[in-house]
Amino acid sequence: MTSYKELGLVNTREMFAKAVAGGYAIPAFNFNTLEQMQAIVQAAVETKSPVIMQVSKGARNYANGTILRYMAQGAVEYAKELGCENPQIVLHLDHGDTFELCKDCIDNGFSSVMIDGSSLPYEENIALTKKVVEYAHQFDVTVEAELGVLAGVEDEVASEVSHYTKPEEVVDFSTRSGCDSLAISIGTSHGAYKFTPEQCTRDPKTGKLVPPPLAFDILHEIEKRLPGFPIVLHGSSSVPQDEVDTINAHGGKLPDAVGIPEEQLREASKSAVCKINIDSDSRLAMTAAIRKHFDEKPGDFDPRQYLKPARENMKKMYIHKIVEVLGSNDKL
Ligand SMILES: [Zn+2]
Secondary structure, three states: OEOHHHHOOOOOHHHHHHHHHHOOOEEEEEOOOHHHHHHHHHHHHHHOOOEEEEEEHHHHHHHOHHHHHHHHHHHHHHHHHOOOOOOOEEEEEEEEOOHHHHHHHHHEOOOEEEEOOOOOOHHHHHHHHHHHHHHHHOOOOEEEEEEOEOEEEEOOEEEOOOEOOOHHHHHHHHHHHOOOEEEEOOOOEEOOEOOOHHHOEEOOOOOOEEOOOOOHHHHHHHHHHOOOOOEEEOOOOOOOHHHHHHHHHOOOOOOOOEOOOHHHHHHHHOOOEEEEEEOHHHHHHHHHHHHHHHHHOOOOOOHHHHHHHHHHHHHHHHHHHHHHHHOOOOOO
C-alpha cells in the first residue's frame, strides 16, 4: 500500500470547496507521457494553479501503473524545484469501471478516483459507487461518480447517444452513494468529434460548424438542488480550430472535428462546476506541433527535436485554459 500522502499529492476535497466558493474550476488534464506531465506541471506552476493529473484505464495500461505513480511523485518534486512551495496536485483515475480497478489505484498512490457506473441501472450505479466510496474514504481518497451518459468515444468509454442527467435524481444519488463530486451530462461529449455535422449549424460567415449549446438549465437546476456540491464536466475539450488547421495543413486528416466553445466552459466554471476534463486538446496540440515539425524538417529523427515543440505547444494550451477559461490561476 502506497498512500498518496507519501507522494506529496492531495485529494480533491479542499480544492473543490475553494473552487465552488471562488467561482472557478480546476483543470483536469489527462496524461500518459513524460512531455505531457512536464507541460502540465510547468503550466500549473507558472500560473499558480492547482491541477488534477488524470489517467484513464487505457492510459494506465499504456504507461504502466508503477511508472505513473512515480511520475506523479516526480510531478510534485518537479513543481517544488520550479519554485512552487506548496504544489496542489491530484492524481486521479478517470473512468474507473470496476471496484477492483479503483482499489488498485487507491492502493498505489492515487488521491482521487472516478467510478463510472453511468451505464448501469440507477440502483446498481449507487451500489457500486457506494462500495468504492466506503473503501476510498478509509484512506482519505475522494471519489467522483457519474449520473447521466455522455456521447462520444474516450479510450474504452463509448456511447452513441447522450442521456442528460435528471436533476430530480441528484440529491438521492449523492446522499446514498456518498460520492464527493458528481460528473453530469449536459451536452458535453468525449473525443475530437463531439458532434456530427447534422447536429450542428454552420456559421454563414466562416462556414465552420457550430455545436448545439450546453444545457445550462439542467446545470442550474442541479445547483439549486445540491447547493455547493462539486460538479464535474467531462468531454470538455474545445478542439481549437487553429490546431486542427495545422494538422490538416501538414498531412493530417481531421475533417469537421468539433468541440465545446470556450465561452460556454467559461460560464460553466463560474457555477458549481469545479472540475473540467480536457484531454483531446492536449492530443491535438501535440500532434499539430509534431506534424508541422516533420513537414518543415523532414531530416530530423531525434525525438527531442520534435517533442520539444510538442511540449511547448501543450504548455501554451494548458496556460490558456487555466487563465482564460477556468480561472484557476493565482490560487496557490
Ligand atoms: Zn470522461
